[in-house]
Amino acid sequence: MTRHHPDSLSLMEYSAGNLSEPHALCIRLHLDKCSHCRHQVDTLDSLGAVMMEQQPKVSVSGAMFDDILARIDSSPELKPQATVQPKTSLLQKLLGEDINNLPWKRQLGDVSVLDITEKFPGQNEQVVLQKLVAGGKAPAHTHRGTETTIVLQGMFSDQKGVFNQWDFVVLNEQDEHKPIALGSDDCITLSVLSAPLKLTGTFTRLLNPFIR
């Protein structure tokens, strides 16, 4: 059972569909394992539906419905789906079979990192996996901008508490911490680092504004 949750405002932005892909990924991974937050998102989705219902309406042409029927009738792949397709987990899809056997880059002492930003083209954030070996300590550090983290494996502690698998943590410039990996597994986290600067070009591939 997770104890550290995303705040309700983030869940609302998730429900509204306003989050960037990396942030949506963090929320989604948490929701997978947290019925508490899932209930909130269910209610927020209802809020979205009721908001939509209470807004003005814009008339649509009757011909559109005929177009839709024509599309349904002409495309065999648009037959109603009978069953849900079995799926590999989202993490497996993103990272492959074993999260421990990724091409980790040893950074400092007990810490390894893997930058997976390229899996999210067109997004303004850096996405990084971090691994702290079981029992290991990370050097004290602060953060630039906002860092949203979800624990994928193992657990760690810092002065704010103990963070278990699927716990959700948001840190900013004010937070200096010194995480220690607890338990017998390496602690692996996924972090999304928001760019502190707003850039003007919409779909420009960004230069990485962070030096880690």
Added chain:
Amino acid sequence: MTTLDQQPARAEGRKDPWSQLLVKVGKSQDRQAYHSLFEHFAPQLKYYAMANGMASHADELVQEVFVSIWRKASLYDWQKAAASTWIFTIARNQRIDMLRKMRRTSVEMAVETEDLWQIPGEDDNQPVTSLHRLMSERRVRESLSQLPEDQITVIAKVYMEQKSHQMVADELNIPLGTVKSRVRLALSKLKVILQDQNV
């Protein structure tokens, strides 16, 4: 064209009329029921598309949503969500998907839109979950009318115009903290915030 059923204006009860129609589409590909859903939801969806800056693709979004409704209706379970909520999540996902496709480069997406915005739940089939969902929907509808206008305005901008809390603050020329506190007040009145938690 099929003829139009007479529909009550307001969704009430455990199984509202729209959910009944959606069940018919799922069970027997009932085109008259499908048409009634179109008459009711298409004008809402078109406004939704236009409000969030997709005016030139509004018809396309409405079509995509309705094609999805047809394809997925057999998976719809009225005990888990009202039709309006189910359709809202499809519309949201289709909007995100269309925007992703429009700006897609040659790079293949590692994760699909539905991977990020479709939530499979391990306890989805528990009766308590279903009940919670149905209750929450009625509660939202009933308590939204009691919220002050300034809170509704903020929520509408987040849901209908896809504005972040920061963008809403900039647009209304009020501090970000004020936006957040309005949202928090509204969410606690709507009982979205069920209990104190780590915020």
